[in-house]
Amino acid sequence: MSASAPSTLHRFAFGILIPSFLFLSNPARSQNFEGDSVIQVVEGRQGLAIGDLNGDGETTFVDLFLLSLYWQGDITQLESTSPAKHETDIAISRETILHFNGALDESTVNGNSIFAEFGGELLGTHLNLSPDHQTVTLFYNEPLPPSARIRVTVDGNRLKNDKGLLVDVDRDGFPGGVELIDFDTLTLTLLPGTSVFGRVFATELATVKGSTQSVNVPLEGVRISVDGLENVLFADTDALGNFRLEPAPAGAFFVHVDGRTVSESLIDGATVSTSFPNGYYYPYVGKKWESLPGRETNIGTLFLPLVIPGTLxxxxxxxxxxxxxxxxxxxxxxxxxxxxxxxxxxxxxxxxxxxxxxxxxxxxxxxxxxxxxxxxxxxxxxxxxxxxxxxxxxxxxxxxxxxxxxxxxxxxxxxxxxxxxxxxxxxxxxxxxxxxxxxxxxxxxxxxxxxx
Missing domain, CATH: 2.60.220 (Chondroitinase Ac; Chain A, domain 3)
Structure with a gap:
């Protein structure tokens, strides 16, 4: 919704209350029109489906008046999602993030209004609502299943904003609705002969004693692990900084390269113990790699920067x-x-x-x-x-x-x-x-x- 949206919404509300701005699909039935009738706000050139908003079993001008109240207020919408709808190759360790353009009523942010499923079965999750009440993060209690179609449901008929109005989750301009966010996780298939290898150096170069020549400093003990399978698929770098992950998933997969497991390094010509988080340490980073099925793949060289004491x-x-x-x-x-x-x-x-x-x-x-x-x-x-x-x-x-x-x-x-x-x-x-x-x-x- 653009920055000019609030004034546009107020103009819509004004149009709804003044019949000259309205076009009724069936004006002859002005006292009691069908629920699938459409009111077109001529000035805004936007169609709105009218329903039984007050729950009395009929669609009347009372519902039209309630609709005008909705439009006079700021309609809260689901603005964006991560992953996006129909996105593929999603890491099985990834959370789902929902961004709204207004604050939500915290009491309505729960497992009834926002939930995830796989194969029709609910997935264990916990929700985090940001302090400004505009972002909901859906964390999964267990890694998502690989090669799976995950569905996240956002039910705007149960989710309200901080003014008590239903949230427009499907972005049709009307409060309420249901948004289905489907995405596909990575295929973590292990094939014989599939491996990845590479090496990890410190970002900082070391000077050879007695010369001005600079050399790479290999990092021993860096843990490389596959996201979601950290305790099963991992490798550690050796004294030369080399690693080999075998077996490795075939195709695309995500890893974490964790330098916090390094115990010592060469710093300013001296061997210094490293200790996360208060001493010297090397960070951890997330990467997306891709292997060739049944073959070995050279990932190349990775550099990890030294974090010095007093940084955190x-x-x-x-x-x-x-x-x-x-x-x-x-x-x-x-x-x-x-x-x-x-x-x-x-x-x-x-x-x-x-x-x-x-x-x-x-x-x-x-x-x-x-x-x-x-x-x-x-x-x-x-x-x-x-x-x-x-x-x-x-x-x-x-x-x-x-x-x-x-x-x-x-x-x-x-x-x-x-x-x-x-x-x-x-x-x-x-x-x-x-x-x-x-x-x-x-x-x-x-x-x-x-x-x-």
Whole structure:
């Protein structure tokens, strides 16, 4: 719904109350018309099906009046879903997210109004409602079955907004309705001879003692596991950073590359113990890989950035929490001063519903990140947002980054300029555009636009 929608809705309501703006499909039966009759709001050029809104068994002008009251209020709609309807290759560990354009009545957000099924059987789930009551996350108690058609039902006849009105879940302009969201999970088939292999290095290079030559630092003990089958399909890197996952699912599948299991690393020429979350540690990242059935597939080289002590900070449940770079990072990169993320109050939560935790930011060199950037992307900076376990934010986290020179032109963006912001979506295993950011008036920072 566009920003002009509220005024449009009020104009519709005005038209409904003034007969000259109406076209009745059967005006001769003005006192008692059939339930499938249609009122067309001529000014808005939108048709609305009229039903028995007051439940008296008849469709009369009383129901028409009730309809006008609905239109005079702000109709809350289901705005978007993730996964989208008919989306395929969904990870069996993925949650379902429902975004609404208005606040919901918390008492109606339950297993009767929102539920999931496979093969006609209910799936065990638990629901999380965001603090602004506009986002519902459906977490599954067990991994979803592979090679399955999952159906999520959103019943707008049971779901209400914070004004007590039914929610328009099927986006037909009329309160209520039922929306069915069908999506297909990945096929996790194991075939003999199917394997993937690769290696994992630290993002940071090490200098060979007695020379100026830099070399890669292999990470031993990184755990690579298949999403949803973590205790069955996994591999650990050896002393050279090599791993081999065999057997591996045939075709597309999702993995987690977990650097938190590394026990030590070479840092500034010295072997240092690593300890998540308060000491030095390497993060975990989600990836989407694809194997060739019956063959071995080289995934290539992955880089994991070192997270230094002091990066993570507790976030508040009662007030917004500013998060900046750790002191040693600012000492090495003074141009990062002023950069920060503002974590909204009570917005961080884990899949089990536990709220709160710690959040931090760490810079990542674009050419040594846990994956490959799309060819069209040449960012001057990449930021890794780290947590101590929780992976969900109820609402967008406002972010301000240093306005660094463009890698191609060598010139930073001018004040007021817009730049696209991309984020790595672990659910789909790829980068996606999440909105725009604007350069500050003094030109030092580039900050996400409201709602991004």
């Amino acid at each position: 900070h507790p976030v508040s449940e009662s007030q917004d929490t500013p998060i900046g770079f750790a002191g040693p990072v600012l000492a090495e990169h003074p141009e990062f001063a002023g950069a920060q993320a503002i974590v909204p109050a009570d917005s961080l939560y884990a899949d089990d519903g536990m709220r709160g935790g710690m959040v931090g930011m760490a810079p990542v060199p674009p050419d040594r990140m846990p994956g490959t950037l799309p060819s069209f992307m040449m960012p001057p900076i990449l930021i890794s947002v780290q947590t101590d376990g929780a992976t969900n934010f109820d609402v967008p986290v406002p972010l301000c980054l240093p306005n660094l020179p463009d890698p191609l032109t060598g010139v930073p963006a001018p004040p007021g300029a817009k730049r696209a912001l991309f984020s790595f979506n672990h659910d789909i295993g790829d980068f996606e555009s999440v909105g725009f950011a604007t350069v500050s008036q003094d030109g030092s920072l580039i900050c996400t636009d409201p709602g991004v």
